[in-house]
Amino acid sequence: MKNILISDPTLRDGNHAVSHKLNLKQIAIYCEAANYANVPIVEVGHGNGLGASSLQVGLSDVTDRQMLETAKKHLTKSKLGIHCIPGFATIKRDLANAIDIGVDVIRVASHCTEADITQRHLGYIRERGKEAYGVLMMSHMAPANLLLEEAQKMENYGAEGIIIMDSAGAYLPSDVTEKISTLVEGLDIPVGFHAHNNLGLAIANSITALESGAKILDGTARGFGAGAGNAQLEVLVAVLIKMGYKTGIDLYNILDASDIAEKEIMPSIPVIKSESIVSGLAGVFSGFSKHVKRISEEFKIDQRDIYFELGKRRVVAGQEDIIIEVAMEILKNKK
Amino acid sequence: MIKKRVAIIGSGNIGTDLLIKIQRSSYLECVLFIGRNLSSPGMAKAISLGIKVSDESIQAIIKDPDCCDIVFDATSAKDAIHHWEILEKLGKIVIDMTPAKLGGLCIPAVNMAESIILKNINMITCGGQASIPIAYLIGKLHKDIEYIEVVSSIASKSAGPATRLNLDEYIETTELGVKLFSNAKNAKAILNLNPAEPCIDMQTTIFAKLDNPKIDELKIEVDKMITSIKKYVPGYQLLVEPIYENGKIVVMIKVQGLGDYLPKYAGNLDIINCAAVAVAEQFAINNQS
Numbered sequence: 003m004k005n006i007l008i009s010d011p012t013l014r015d016g017n018h019a020v021s022h023k024l025n026l027k028q029i030a031i032y033c034e035a036a037n038y039a040n041v042p043i044v045e046v047g048h049g050n051g052l053g054a055s056s057l058q059v060g061l062s063d064v065t066d067r068q069m070l071e072t073a074k075k076h077l078t079k080s081k082l083g084i085h086c087i088p089g090f091a092t093i094k095r096d097l098a099n100a101i102d103i104g105v106d107v108i109r110v111a112s113h114c115t116e117a118d119i120t121q122r123h124l125g126y127i128r129e130r131g132k133e134a135y136g137v138l139m140m141s142h143m144a145p146a147n148l149l150l151e152e153a154q155k156m157e158n159y160g161a162e163g164i165i166i167m168d169s170a171g172a173y174l175p176s177d178v179t180e181k182i183s184t185l186v187e188g189l190d191i192p193v194g195f196h197a198h199n200n201l202g203l204a205i206a207n208s209i210t211a212l213e214s215g216a217k218i219l220d221g222t223a224r225g226f227g228a229g230a231g232n233a234q235l236e237v238l239v240a241v242l243i244k245m246g247y248k249t250g251i252d253l254y255n256i257l258d259a260s261d262i263a264e265k266e267i268m269p270s271i272p273v274i275k276s277e278s279i280v281s282g283l284a285g286v287f288s289g290f291s292k293h294v295k296r297i298s299e300e301f302k303i304d305q306r307d308i309y310f311e312l313g314k315r316r317v318v319a320g321q322e323d324i325i326i327e328v329a330m331e332i333l334k335n336k337k
Numbered sequence: 338m339i340k341k342r343v344a345i346i347g348s349g350n351i352g353t354d355l356l357i358k359i360q361r362s363s364y365l366e367c368v369l370f371i372g373r374n375l376s377s378p379g380m381a382k383a384i385s386l387g388i389k390v391s392d393e394s395i396q397a398i399i400k401d402p403d404c405c406d407i408v409f410d411a412t413s414a415k416d417a418i419h420h421w422e423i424l425e426k427l428g429k430i431v432i433d434m435t436p437a438k439l440g441g442l443c444i445p446a447v448n449m450a451e452s453i454i455l456k457n458i459n460m461i462t463c464g465g466q467a468s469i470p471i472a473y474l475i476g477k478l479h480k481d482i483e484y485i486e487v488v489s490s491i492a493s494k495s496a497g498p499a500t501r502l503n504l505d506e507y508i509e510t511t512e513l514g515v516k517l518f519s520n521a522k523n524a525k526a527i528l529n530l531n532p533a534e535p536c537i538d539m540q541t542t543i544f545a546k547l548d549n550p551k552i553d554e555l556k557i558e559v560d561k562m563i564t565s566i567k568k569y570v571p572g573y574q575l576l577v578e579p580i581y582e583n584g585k586i587v588v589m590i591k592v593q594g595l596g597d598y599l600p601k602y603a604g605n606l607d608i609i610n611c612a613a614v615a616v617a618e619q620f621a622i623n624n625q626s
Binding site: 056058088089092093094095115116118119121122141143186296297300304315316317318320321323324326327330 | 384484488490493501502504505508509525527528529530531532534535537540542544546576577580582583585587589626
């Protein structure tokens with residue numbers, strides 16, 4: 003029986019779905035449920051991770067410190083994880099405090115071709131004796147050989163595993179096979195996959211990742227996450243049980259946790275909306291969806307036009323400001 | 338006009354682009370271009386221009402302290418600290434291109450006069466040079482600003498290794514500059530590297546969270562500011578004029594470079610270097626003796 007490590011970013015990626023407004027009570031309730039279900043890693047924070055509360059991406063009502071302290075209190079068995087993007091989070095202002103609060107697992111993320119910006123952060127985490135992973139975001143934008151080069155840099159910097167994110171929900175299963183097997187072959191550390199469901203393939207792609215050699219998977223309760231959401235955790239766990247994989251997660255308890263999450267933290271359950279399909283086709287960061295919706299309404303333009311234009315410009319996570327510029331350009335061209 | 342003699346320490350993108358700009362100056366002359374490796378592309382460029390070069394890092398100036406009046410430090414925040422300890426004793430004027438924030442923060446269009454009397458002038462960051470003039474205007478027109486945020490996106494190819502290692506210092510120094518010049522209580526800086534091909538031009542967005550925005554006055558002030566920045570950074574332009582959206586002022590700037598060492602997309606390189614040259618030239622004009 004093969005072991006698979008599950009990381010659950012319901013309280014991090016899900017924050018995108020509520021414009022980063024998850025409150026401390028919600029964090030406490032879900033942490034308790036996930037902890038009871040033996041989820042190995044529970045990731046908590048602003049959607050773009052540590053230090054990312056901003057006008058650009060969205061302001062949280064609570065601080066990173068409050069979120070992490072609350073989560074830590076309710077996680078007795080599960081490890082507390084965070085997402086951290088250099089360019090948003092600095093070591094001094096953000097990372098040092100998070101480790102002091104008791105974060106166990108830190109995922110240092112960069113756009114898929116920019117791994118060298120993670121060097122100092124990864125080094126610092128290892129110095130502090132915490133678990134460090136490297137994350138390549140928007141990984142559909144780089145070919146497999148380039149992804150491997152970037153992942154190897156992170157491995158050299160001290161990453162103990164590499165997660166590639168399908169941040170736009172743009173992958174087909176054949177893409178997953180190609181990229182995951184290239185990484186598995188070329189790295190000495192475990193490889194993981196983080197799915198988004200824009201094209202309805204989150205579970206299928208996650209399983210394809212396993213079959214290609216991945217050892218780490220991300221999933222969230224009801225798929226609660228940016229845009230069309232992530233791989234639905236309770237479904238993923240059930241499928242893994244049926245396939246004979248071992249996750250350490252109790253089925254009944256994770257089903258209960260997802261019911262609790264639906265009731266307590268989701269204003270609406272993620273579905274694949276029309277604009278999410280377009281977003282996936284255009285290869286646009288899922289975290290943009292709330293902003294695109296708001297700006298398209300303000301400027302009275304079709305969100306689908308915005309997505310395709312953003313895709314054409316190859317914008318990356320963190321470039322939310324460009325949405326306004328694109329909207330104004332579409333408006334100008336209409337006149 | 339007697340040209341002031343300058344040395345450039347750091348042979349990466351910033352240092353090499355500075356050299357090319359200084360070659361055009363009527364007030365400055367580069368007498369020494371210093372790096373650590375004679376075979377780096379920047380060194381090769383300097384040699385091809387017939388400039389005296391050294392691969393001995395700060396030792397080159399210690400050995401020949403009288404060679405120059407002004408030193409541009411285009412290394413890294415960490416090295417700049419060590420260099421300043423030496424250069425201060427040697428009585429050099431240092432124009433610091435790194436985010437080490439050892440000296441006074443300088444935005445030529447805002448505080449040129451008070452900067453050129455300093456011994457160590459810090460050019461903040463590329464994103465700071467692009468955003469702070471606008472943040473300054475927002476601060477001038479509005480009282481008690483709670484929060485200003487500046488976001489820059491630059492082409493991946495325009496960010497060399499030192500820039501990438503200095504991301505944390507970039508953020509800290511840009512935030513300090515925004516707060517200092519705008520009087521906002523809190524500030525945040527974000528930097529994105531975008532690998533798209535063809536490369537994107539540098540873009541900077543300034544957000545200010547406030548009620549009762551004075552958009553019409555701001556538009557007039559911003560236009561004036563852009564005219565004065567264009568005098569030293571010709572590619573500085575308004576991309577989205579001041580608007581008020583979702584409880585915040587939004588202004589977007591685009592900076593195209595002159596295409597000296599890196600192509601025109603590298604506005605980030607250009608804006609900080611043009612600003613530094615403008616400061617050095619003003620210093621040269623004021624100190625003709």
